[in-house]
Amino acid sequence: MPEELSKRYEPAEIEQRLYAFWEKSEFFTPLLDPERPKFSIVIPPPNITGRLHIGHALVNTLQDILVRWKRMSGFNTLWLPGTDHAGIATQMIVDRELTRDGISRFDLGREKFVEKVWEWKESYGHQIIDQLKRLGASADWTRLRFTLDEGLSRAVRHTFVKLYEDALIYRGVAMVNWCPHCRTAISDVEVEYEERASKLYYIDYKVADTDRVLTIATTRPETMLGDTALAVHPDDERYRDVIGREAILPIANRPIPIVADPILVDREFGTGVVKITPAHDKNDYEAGKRNDLPQLQVIDEGGKMNEASGEGFAGLDRFEARKKVVEMLRASGALREVKDYTHSIGIHGKCETVIEPMISRQWFVKIEPLAKPAIEAVRNGTIRILPQSWEATYFNWMENIHDWTISRQLWWGHRIPAFTCANDHLTVAVDEPASCPECGSKELTQETDVLDTWFSSGLWPFSTMGWPDDTQDLKIFYPTDVLITGFDILFFWVARMIMFGLRFTGEAPFSQVFLNGLVRDEHGQKMSKTKGNVIDPLDVIDEFGADAVRFTLAIFASGRDIPLAKARMQGYAAFANKIWNASRFAMMHIDTTIAAAKPIDRDSMRTVERWILSRLNDTTRTVNRSLSEFRYDEASNAIYQFFWHEFCDWYIEMVKPVLLGRHGTEEDQQRAKRVLLEVLDRSLRLLHPFMPFITDEIWQKLGGHEPSIMVSPYPIAEEMLEDVEAERMVKAVKAMITKVRDARAQRGFTPKDRFKLYVRAEGRDTTFFDAYAYLLIDLARLTEVVANEDPPAGVQHDVVEGFTIAIEFPEKVVTKEQQERTERELEKSRKELDALDAKLVNEQFMKNAPPAIVKGAQARQAELRERIEKLMQNE
RNA sequence: AGGCCCUUAGCUCAGUUGGUUAGAGCGCCACCUUGACACGGUGGAGGUCAGCGGUUCGAGUCCGCUAGGGCCUACCA
Numbered sequence: 001m002p003e004e005l006s007k008r009y010e011p012a013e014i015e016q017r018l019y020a021f022w023e024k025s026e027f028f029t030p031l032l033d034p035e036r037p038k039f040s041i042v043i044p045p046p047n048i049t050g051r052l053h054i055g056h057a058l059v060n061t062l063q064d065i066l067v068r069w070k071r072m073s074g075f076n077t078l079w080l081p082g083t084d085h086a087g088i089a090t091q092m093i094v095d096r097e098l099t100r101d102g103i104s105r106f107d108l109g110r111e112k113f114v115e116k117v118w119e120w121k122e123s124y125g126h127q128i129i130d131q132l133k134r135l136g137a138s139a140d141w142t143r144l145r146f147t148l149d150e151g152l153s154r155a156v157r158h159t160f161v162k163l164y165e166d167a168l169i170y171r172g173v174a175m176v177n178w179c180p181h182c183r184t185a186i187s188d189v190e191v192e193y194e195e196r197a198s199k200l201y202y203i204d205y206k207v208a209d210t211d212r213v214l215t216i217a218t219t220r221p222e223t224m225l226g227d228t229a230l231a232v233h234p235d236d237e238r239y240r241d242v243i244g245r246e247a248i249l250p251i252a253n254r255p256i257p258i259v260a261d262p263i264l265v266d267r268e269f270g271t272g273v274v275k276i277t278p279a280h281d282k283n284d285y286e287a288g289k290r291n292d293l294p295q296l297q298v299i300d301e302g303g304k305m306n307e308a309s310g311e312g313f314a315g316l317d318r319f320e321a322r323k324k325v326v327e328m329l330r331a332s333g334a335l336r337e338v339k340d341y342t343h344s345i346g347i348h349g350k351c352e353t354v355i356e357p358m359i360s361r362q363w364f365v366k367i368e369p370l371a372k373p374a375i376e377a378v379r380n381g382t383i384r385i386l387p388q389s390w391e392a393t394y395f396n397w398m399e400n401i402h403d404w405t406i407s408r409q410l411w412w413g414h415r416i417p418a419f420t421c422a423n424d425h426l427t428v429a430v431d432e433p434a435s436c437p438e439c440g441s442k443e444l445t446q447e448t449d450v451l452d453t454w455f456s457s458g459l460w461p462f463s464t465m466g467w468p469d470d471t472q473d474l475k476i477f478y479p480t481d482v483l484i485t486g487f488d489i490l491f492f493w494v495a496r497m498i499m500f501g502l503r504f505t506g507e508a509p510f511s512q513v514f515l516n517g518l519v520r521d522e523h524g525q526k527m528s529k530t531k532g533n534v535i536d537p538l539d540v541i542d543e544f545g546a547d548a549v550r551f552t553l554a555i556f557a558s559g560r561d562i563p564l565a566k567a568r569m570q571g572y573a574a575f576a577n578k579i580w581n582a583s584r585f586a587m588m589h590i591d592t593t594i595a596a597a598k599p600i601d602r603d604s605m606r607t608v609e610r611w612i613l614s615r616l617n618d619t620t621r622t623v624n625r626s627l628s629e630f631r632y633d634e635a636s637n638a639i640y641q642f643f644w645h646e647f648c649d650w651y652i653e654m655v656k657p658v659l660l661g662r663h664g665t666e667e668d669q670q671r672a673k674r675v676l677l678e679v680l681d682r683s684l685r686l687l688h689p690f691m692p693f694i695t696d697e698i699w700q701k702l703g704g705h706e707p708s709i710m711v712s713p714y715p716i717a718e719e720m721l722e723d724v725e726a727e728r729m730v731k732a733v734k735a736m737i738t739k740v741r742d743a744r745a746q747r748g749f750t751p752k753d754r755f756k757l758y759v760r761a762e763g764r765d766t767t768f769f770d771a772y773a774y775l776l777i778d779l780a781r782l783t784e785v786v787a788n789e790d791p792p793a794g795v796q797h798d799v800v801e802g803f804t805i806a807i808e809f810p811e812k813v814v815t816k817e818q819q820e821r822t823e824r825e826l827e828k829s830r831k832e833l834d835a836l837d838a839k840l841v842n843e844q845f846m847k848n849a850p851p852a853i854v855k856g857a858q859a860r861q862a863e864l865r866e867r868i869e870k871l872m873q874n875e
Numbered sequence: 876a877g878g879c880c881c882u883u884a885g886c887u888c889a890g891u892u893g894g895u896u897a898g899a900g901c902g903c904c905a906c907c908u909u910g911a912c913a914c915g916g917u918g919g920a921g922g923u924c925a926g927c928g929g930u931u932c933g934a935g936u937c938c939g940c941u942a943g944g945g946c947c948u949a950c951c952a
Contacts, residue, residue: 007912193949200952217952266951274952283950343951357950389879393947396878400948487947522887524945555900556888560880561945563887567901574914585911633889637899652911660910738918745918751907781909821919832896844932849894853933856895864896 005587005701009580011545015693019133022696027710028140030078032472039075040477041067041510042461043139044485044493045147046132047086048125049093054519054527054564055486056128057135057537061550062516062557062632063484064137068689069627071138072714078477079138080464082145083125087413087453088182088350094120094412110411110448117412121146131538136546136692138710143473145464147456148414155463156456157417157430159504164418164428168366169406171418171426175285176362176405177346180303180318181353184409185362187452188402189491191355193344200341201326202271204334205230205247208255214239214247215336217270219343221329222322223277224249225309226298227256231274231287233267234260250334251325252310259291282357295359303356318356363407363416363449370499371398377498377508385513386630387559390487397491406452413450420445458496461509468504480510487515514630516557522565540569547691548573554690555640557632575640576694579687582648583680583698589659590677593703600674602720604667607771609675610726612651615642616679621717623686636690643683650734651679654775663774677702682715689714732801733772739800740780743807746818754783758791760804799867826871833864 022028030038041063046056063079071077094117095105105113129144145152163169176185201221204213214230230247232239239258246255264287265274278288279297288295298309305313305321313321329335346355375398377383378391385391407416419427421436422443435442456463461480465473479501485494494513501509520526521533528534540549543566551572556562605613619642626635657663658672681702688695688709699709706712740757744750757776759769773785791797791806798805836857839845846854 005911008914009912219952264950264952270952281950281952283952286950344949387880392879396948490947518946524887558889560888565887565901568887570914571900574912577914578912581912581915583911588911631891634891637889641899648911649916653916656910742918745906748906751909751917828896836895839932842932846932848932853894860895 005580005584005698007581007584009545009577009694011547011576011693012542014697015134015136015546018693018696019136022138022708022710023133023141025707026142027708028079028138029142030076030140030477032476033076034476036076037074038078038477039067039070040078040080040480041482041484042080042464042480043082044483044489045082045084045145045457045460046128047089048083048121048128048146049086049089050128052128052131052135052537054535054537056132057549058519058553058557058562059484059486059516060132060135060137061553062514062630064135064139064692065550065554065632065689066482066484066627067138068692068710069714072685072688072710072712073716074713076476078140078143078473080143080145080477081129081132081137081139081141082460082464083128083147084453084457085121085146085148085413087408087410087450088184090117090120091410091412092182092351105411113411134538134541134546136550138692143464147453147460151466152456152459152463153414154430155459155467156414156451158468159455159459159500160417160451161428161430162504163365168369169363170366171361171363173359173361174364175282175357175359177348177355178301178358178360179348179351179353180299180301180356181351182348182410183301185358185360185405185407186348186355187405187454190349191346192349194347195342195344197340197342198345200270200339201329201335202337202339203250203275203329204336205250205273205275207242207258208246208248210242210245212242214242214258214273215271216273216275218275219341220277220280220322221325222305222318223280223298224275224325225252225305225313225321226277226279226296227275228278228288228293228296229256229276229291230258231261231264231276231291232258232272233265234262236265236267236272238272250332251328257293259293261287261291263287263290279359280357285357285359297359299356299358301358303353362405363418363447365404365406367401367404367499370503371401371495373502374398374495374498377502382508383498383511383513385515387515390490390515394490394495398495404452406455407447407449408452409448410450413453414456416447416449416451418447420447454492454496457493458500459504461497461501462505478505478509479507481512483510483513484516485513486518488518490515515559517559517561519553519562519564522563522567524561524563535564535566540566544569544573545576545693547576547694550692551575551636551640551690554632555636557630558634559630575644576691578644578648579684579691579694580698582643582652583684583702585652586676586680587701590673590702592673592677594677594681594699595703595705597674597677600671600678604671605675606668606671607726607729608651608654608775609671610723611730612647612675612679613721614723614727615646616682617717617721620682620686620715624714624716627689639683639687639690643687647679647683650730652676653779657774657778662778685709685712685715729772732803733775735800736776736803736805737780739798739805740776740782740807743798743809744781746821747809749809751781754781755810756808757782757785758789758795758806758808759785760788760806761802797870797873799863799870802863804866804870822871826868829864829868829871833861833868836861836864 044059067077067079098105160169177191179186198219200217200219202215202217203221204215206213216230227249232243242258243260245258247258249256264283276284276287276293278284278293278295280299296308298305299318300306303318305316305318307314326335348355375395378385378394385394417429419432421439421441423439423441425436425438427433427437436444462474462478465471465478467474483494497509501507525531525533537549548569552569619638622638623635655672655676658668684695684699692710696709704712769785769787776782776785791808795806795808840857840861
């Protein structure tokens with residue numbers, strides 16, 4: 001006998017207790033059994049600096065649903081969790097803490113600082129993991145990894161050395177994206193472009209030894225201090241005569257050459273003359289190399305003007321310098337014009353600082369040889385990216401990919417395993433060599449730069465399993481099956497994992513990638529603190545329960561962006577309560593446990609029982625199919641509709657007369673209890689991946705074979721449970737009941753008022769009425785149901801699902817609204833019939849349409865004719 | 876500039892390979908404290924599927940154009 005439940009579902013206590021139970025029971029840890037079919041997935045490692053936001057909640061809910069589904073479906077399932085050291089972000093946080101204490105990291109020195117960051121990590125780095133647990137994430141915490149762990153660090157060094165030996169990593173001087181705030185180089189993908197309102201300054205440059213003046217346009221006048229040439233298009237008639245001459249750089253009064261460059265200069269744009277600053281602009285850098293121009297750096301690593309920028313400028317911030325340059329130009333009359341101008345500028349996403357292009361010595365990955373097989377893997381279907389439209393984006397990026405700047409001038413991260421000896425010989429090795437292999441020098445210094453964080457996360461699917469060692473985990477769980485992550489890190493992370501995975505393990509690290517959309521607010525706006533529309537997952541878990549939050553995220557997750565509203569969570573919290581109460585009702589009647597229940601004798605079942613099992617079966621099929629296609633929305637919606645609107649609204653109501661002893665035999669009641677338990681049990685198991693807490697709480701009380709629903713088998717659809725006849729019959733009964741309720745309401749009667757119903761079902765077995773009259777009486781609240789008998793004159797007829805029905809109301813109270821509605825319905829039916837009539841005499845239709853469609857149309861035609869006829873009799 | 880996506884009920888969205896009467900949640904209106912649940916029940920209103928054209932026996936669904944919106948990529952001074 002199951003225990004009783006409280007009247008309302010209270011998630012807080014239950015969630016905590018159950019999660020502890022699951023974890024203690026080691027349900028999250030798979031077996032080391034290579035014989036069993038496996039399912040594996042790795043978490044997109046959240047930054048240790050992170051606090052669970054709604055995006056994390058989404059991506060981890062989606063993973064957990066998949067993982068719980070697969071685990072219950074018999075797969076030896078591993079969800080491998082971990083965190084990312086997040087180089088810049090973490091360093092910034094600890095930096096800020098130091099600033100608060102009045103010191104800088106430079107006061108501490110590198111070693112002490114890194115120690116400090118580790119301390120910070122120990123104190124705060126697990127916060128996000130605890131928060132994932134609140135969501136119900138069933139990851140195997142015994143395998144928790146961190147990108148800076150010794151094991152993963154070794155994998156990183158190993159990779160670096162391999163790539164270096166294969167000449168795919170090189171050190172070189174090039175123009176990179178430099179963040180003056182973080183004082184480090186960053187890669188192309190880390191630069192975000194923003195449209196900003198700015199100014200376009202037109203500046204006059206005098207041509208030496210002539211009267212000519214050339215006007216150039218620039219958005220960055222301060223960089224003119226580093227100009228080393230002007231450029232025009234070689235075919236531009238206007239400027240042909242000045243090519244090869246010199247221009248005088250205003251302010252600095254320096255002569256600079258005027259060169260011809262067809263690549264840099266667009267004749268149509270601006271004045272057709274361009275200033276060239278090879279040290280502070282990507283295009284100019286290239287143009288400088290083409291034209292053999294000197295590179296004059298005028299801005300330093302902190303974004304301040306340096307000595308070379310000239311007297312009065314050195315030490316000035318680049319934006320201050322801009323103002324000063326403009327002032328001076330204006331004063332000297334060289335500033336011809338200033339126009340408003342909107343253009344996109346590069347920003348460092350982490351700190352919002354405007355990127356300064358700089359020439360510096362960095363480490364790079366030669367990416368093309370890695371990209372090629374990665375493109376091929378997606379092209380030939382080894383890896384599928386879903387929704388598929390992302391594949392185009394992937395190809396577009398991979399085919400135009402640039403070398404990857406992997407060195408960072410930070411202290412927190414994987415220090416590049418490159419060593420330079422006193423004689424300047426470079427050695428790259430996994431472990432620090434005792435002496436220089438070339439000259440034997442013992443004076444070795446390690447490269448101070450660290451690696452881009454994404455370099456280590458790019459190895460995540462296999463570094464976390466123990467690579468480069470040949471471990472059990474790798475043998476059993478690699479490659480993984482699916483990767484679920486946000487589309488915003490397709491380039492940062494997914495592409496790099498594919499490249500590294502193929503290169504180092506010879507296998508694609510996963511066969512499917514599901515990219516989920518962005519969580520937005522209810523009006524499709526991006527969530528942001530300034531807009532005040534941020535939904536904090538921890539708050540809503542407190543408010544509505546983790547199950548409701550998960551379900552809300554799931555029911556929207558089709559791969560598109562998710563418009564999230566608290567109202568929806570409230571709705572699904574209500575759903576949880578509905579589940580709770582339906583179970584409560586069931587438990588009031590069920591007198592056995594799942595484990596002790598006898599198998600159902602299917603032959604003895606009545607139509608409504610066959611119907612609900614048929615519906616459940618269909619739902620089961622939909623859920624399994626949808627989940628295999630990442631259609632979380634479809635899957636969750638199917639269960640929701642089934643549970644609430646078929647099981648609760650209809651089946652429970654239909655079974656009440658039997659359960660409460662108003663109808664049927666003792667045997668009927670026993671069977672009804674058994675079916676009720678069966679449907680509840682299977683529904684809960686279907687629901688479990690979406691709503692793990694409430695389902696387990698109830699299910700454990702129902703006494704299953706296993707200690708928890710999460711280790712019980714997931715339902716699969718069975719062919720034999722489909723029952724077309726039962727579905728048709730119940731559909732008709734439901735329609736009749738609805739019709740009666742509607743007619744009653746339209747006439748202004750309340751549910752207490754009971755009437756007599758006449759049903760005409762020509763040619764049907766009258767046992768139908770013996771079997772179902774009680775349902776009509778009970779659910780439609782009738783006095784009696786009379787079969788195949790004419791009602792007294794004046795009683796109105798209607799036709800429902802092939803049955804003619806008539807309700808005997810005490811008097812003909814037909815309101816105006818009622819009359820109008822009937823007329824509207826009649827009109828609609830006539831229109832539809834006209835269209836059908838036309839269709840069915842159309843030879844083309846009869847010839848081309850499939851027989852089932854034609855048959856359907858004919859049946860509909862017959863029904864409409866009868867309905868119109870009956871409705872007209874009423875008038 | 877190139878690419879991708881979107882436009883269906885008041886709001887937010889589903890709608891499989893074209894096929895009977897276009898659905899859901901919330902919101903709205905009316906009624907109901909019926910022995911699981913008022914976080915509930917019952918019934919109802921509400922849509923020329925952005926517009927135009929085409930293919931087809933048949934188009935929300937396929938094709939083209941137009942309008943509006945979003946996203947991504949790109950070195951436009």
